[in-house]
Each structure stands twice: as C-alpha cells, then as structure tokens.
Amino acid sequence: MLTILFDGIAYGMLLFILAVGLSVTMGLMNFINLAHGAFAMVGGYITVLLMQKFGVPFLVCLPLAFLGSALLGAVLERTLYRPLYHKPHLDQVLFSIGLTFMAVATADYFIGSSQQIVQLPEWLKGRTELGEGAWMLGMGHYRLFIIAVCAALTVGLQYVLTQTRFGSRLRAAVDDQRVAAGLGINVNWVFLGTFAVGSGLAGLGGALGAEVLGLDPSFPLKFMIYFLIVVAVGGTSSITGPLLAALLLGIADVAGKYYIPKLGGFVVYSLMIVILVWRPHGLFVRKGGK
C-alpha cells in the first residue's frame, strides 16, 4: 500500500514538472499555450539523441534538455508567440494546437515514430525495500530521483517568484503591463525570460519522463490532457496549486488502477469533474483573480 502511495507521488511529481511551465505561461502571462507538450517532447528527444548518438551521460543530458527547450522557447516567443499576446484566446488555442501538430509531424519525419528507449545509469535502476507485508514500502531509485528533482524545483520556483526582483517584476508586468512599462520594467524581456523558463521546465519534464512515460512523436497529444487537468484543477495563480493537484491526480491515478483496474482510466477524470463542480476555478484561486 505504501508502495502504491510512493509510485503515485513520483508519478504526480513528474506530471508537476511537465505541467508547471504551462501554469506559469497560462496563469501569469494569460496565454493559452497548447504546444507546451511539444517543448516537453523536444527535451525528451534531446536527451535520447544525445545519449544514443553521442554517449552523453544521463545527468548531463538533463540540464541540456532544459537549456535546449528553453532556447527554442525563447526563439519562438520572440518570433511567433509575441504577436499573439493581445489576440483573443481562440486564436491562441488554434495557433498553438497547430504548432503541436507541426511538432508531431516534424519529429515523425526526422526521428521516426518508434518508441525511444532510455538506458538509465546503473545506480538509478535499482529499488530499495523497507518493511514487510502490507506495509512494505518499495522505492524505485529512479522514482526517488524524480521526487528529489521536483522538490528542489518547487522550492526554487517559489523562491524566485515571491522573493526575487525578477519575481516581483514579473508579477507587476502581469498585473498591468502599461504601468509596469512606465515604471521602467522591460515587459518584453520579462515575458521572454518567463516563457523560456516555462519551456525549459517542460523540456526537463520530458527528459525525466521519457523513461517512465515513453517517448514517441505523439507525446504532446498523448499528455496534453494530463497537463490541462493539472492546470485546471490546480488553478494557475501559484506554484503550490498545480503541485498539490499533480500529487492528488498522480496518487488517484495509480491507486485507481491498482485497486479497481477495470475502471482504472476513469478515476482521474471523475476526480477532475468532482473538483471542478465544487470549485470551478481550481483548488486555489487568487482572491480577486481573473
């Protein structure tokens, strides 16, 4: 039972890393970016290709995946996304879903559509077991690693958003662009940086997730629903909202599939419906928020 809880937490943490970038762009910049999964896929492929073709160690690949997708995010923000900030949400949705399909086709064309397999280093492969019987806790080392990375990221992000100068500039830019610009904040740079970090986080999530979730060109479409559920349930105004939502969904999904395998796939959706009926704007809403 503890093992199930542990697996659920690890899975939830993974969902969180994948989705947190989306909640940043969607919640803070008020831009509907359905192409978020495409950045995650880019991170995954960077990792897989570096490891397969150039023998780069796994741990080195992770920051490279972050940087690679952040750079791509920055370039696309400057060229494609910026003109769309003031367009209606429907335009943004259509644009970004189009971008997703293009990413899927591109990956399919250049890399091929078969599943990519990541070979983890030996020390991440094993498993540690504590206790006996029903209360046995089995922890896969790789899942422990995911949880550690995710916890570090959460603390880091929370710190940046609430304690640093960049964080307060970002919040100011979001609340009122004109006044912020009048105060001498370069809104364009702040948004560019935020978008790049959001994309980079997606890329890191993709790199970490390739082992557990599998990686093929349909990745952005397959997991788009999960990202959206996390953001919808968690709300978009903070880091803690999506974190708790992702943990809740991860645990519910894993436990649902374990205890009632016949209904396995539906537990997450039922939970989402219940939560959204109860709190239509997500679990955590900023007071007076949009």
Add this chain to the structure above:
Amino acid sequence: MHKRQVFKAIALAVAALAATQSIADSGTFKIGLILPMTGQQASTGRQIEAAAKLYMAQHGDTVAGKKIQLIIKDDTTIPDVTKRLAQELVVNEKVDVLAGFGITPAALATAPIATQSKTPMVVMAAATSSITQASPYIVRTSFTLAQASVAMGDWAPKNGIKKVVTLVSDYGPGIDAEKYFIERLQFNGGQVVDSLRVPMRNPDFAPFLQKVRDAKPDALFVFVPSGAGAAVMKQFLERGMDKAGIKLIGTGDVTDDDQLNDMGDGALNVVTSHHYAAAHPSAVNKKFVEAFQKANKGMRPNFMAVGGYDGMRVIYEALKASKGQGGGDALLAAMKGQIFESPRGPMFIDSQTRDVVHNIYLRKVQRLDGQLHNVEFDVIKDVKDPGKSK
C-alpha cells in the same frame, strides 16, 4: 462535309486513346498496399514496405506477362483513412489486389469493400482472429494472436509455471491473447490468479505491475503492442519482479526484433512464443535477413516484415497460377491452399479459413554475436488458428 471529317477524326482519336488505355490496363497488375507509415504503428508500415520492395527486387516486376505496379498508401494508423484509401484504389486505380493493413480496425473497415468489389485482400499484419471471417475475399499471411498464445498456454504448465497473471492491452488482439492463453492454460492444469487489461494509451505501468507483484504468481503473461513491450519489461525489472521469482512470458510482440537490441540486458532469458524470429536457423531465412539488412541499412526484419514478404509471394504465385487471366475470384482461388517454405519455416494458406497455418516457436532472448536475439528452442508444428474451430 468538313464538319463530319472533324467529327470522324475526333472519334478516331478517342477510340485510339481508349485502345491504348485498355492495353495499358491489361498489361499491368496493380497491388494497392495500404500501410501505417506515420503514427503509432509506423514501424509496421516501414517493415512491410521494405519487405515488399525486397520481394519485388528479388523476383522481378513482370509476372505472367504482366508488369507489377505497387501503389503504397499511408493510412496514418486511422481506420477511416484506410477505408477511404481502399475505396479510391478500387474505384479509381482499379487495383487487382488490396494488401497491407497494420491494425485490426483498419482491416475490418476495409473488408466490405473487398467483398463488394470482389478484390482479394491480403492481410499482412493485423492479427485478431476474426478478421478473415469479415469477408470471403480476405487471405492472411501474418499470424493470429490465438495461435501464439495457445502455444504458450501449452508450454508454460509443462515447465513449472502453474500460477499466472495475465496483462494485456485492452483491444482486439489483447483480448484474443488473454482468452486463448487462459483457456489453454486452464486445460493444462494451470491457474490464472488475475487478469488485467491496460488501457491502450497508458502512461505508467507501475500500478498494474505492483498488483502482479503482490499476487505472487509463477509468471506474468504479457501482450502489449510492440513498442510498449520495452516499457513493460523495464518496469518489470525496476520493480525487482524477476528477483521475487516471477517470470516474464508472452507473445513475440514483447520482444519485437525491431526493438530488442535497444532493450538491453534486462531482456535476457525472457521466453516468448511466436511464428518468426530473425534468428530462425534456416537457409531461406538467412538469405532473407541478409538481403533485407543489405537493402535497408542494417534494419533487422521482424515478424511484420515476414508477413509482408510472404504476402507478396502469395500474390505473385496466385498471378502465375491464374496465368494473368481472370479477376478477383480466380486470384483468390489460386491464393487458397498455397504451401511453401517461408523465412519463418513451412507455411500453408488454409483454403477453408483463408488463414495462415504455420509453426509456432518457443524462444528465449539470448546474445548472439554481440546482439540480442530471440533464440528458438522448441516448436509446435502446423498450428491452425484456434479461433476458427467453432
């Protein structure tokens, strides 16, 4: 007078054009090959395309005085598209044979078109038992999951595996595999502790595998489409299930030759039952594998490739036997009952069910010349599809 001459000239020209058209038509034999070249099952499409082209390169493109024309279409793994492409091929291109079909729903969607147009339809990949019953014009050269799983249900109880949990993907072939494996296992005195069905698009196998682990069976029987097999196997090892004394068994999709090498040493000693392995020790297969790898930059042929290769053979021989004359019915008659030596070993197209009858091998993953291979160690001869016995 003048007008009439112009009219005559036009009529003559049209007649001449029509004549050349019909000559061209009777001189070519068109095979419409519909495959998933993009999307989830694209590796199936790539393998079959490579194998079909290899067969044509080896056996020439003129048979019984007709020029063979291969028209390859990509159905992107979506059955609606398969159906539309089949319609276009039959109506516009007037193909003589439809072939390919990567997944079961694609084959089933096309079956009515084959029946209405009396066009033979050669299924080279899809493996649900019921497909050949969907139209009297369907001939299959791939395999059925019932064949592969029954063989495993025979082998396992005789080798100390009594308690089994099954884990299959929740769609046609998975349900076939589950049903026939369980039936045969119980017949042989084995016991099924639990049967788990995994949604097709399942992100994480952890909860299912944990459930298996807690049930403590002798073995876990797995069918998932090739591709997902690697994920199951890795998580199986990560969970330490091999150390807990649980064996991993399944149909050959789990250790697909196309991906086996990337799976790493964790795959060693996994036992599967299937009709083809690239390491099958026969002269015909050695030649096939060598030629295939030479033509495709070292890509290893898998069971999909052999289905495509044999499918082309069945079409070629049917055309030869019907001497290039006659339409769909004559071709179909000539396809039924073909017996020949395939790279997979001896095979036979049963004339009653139009389904393939072949040997099913039990294989264990081992290292051969530095590469991982499915090495055959036992065989069950001439397995007819158990799904047709009713």
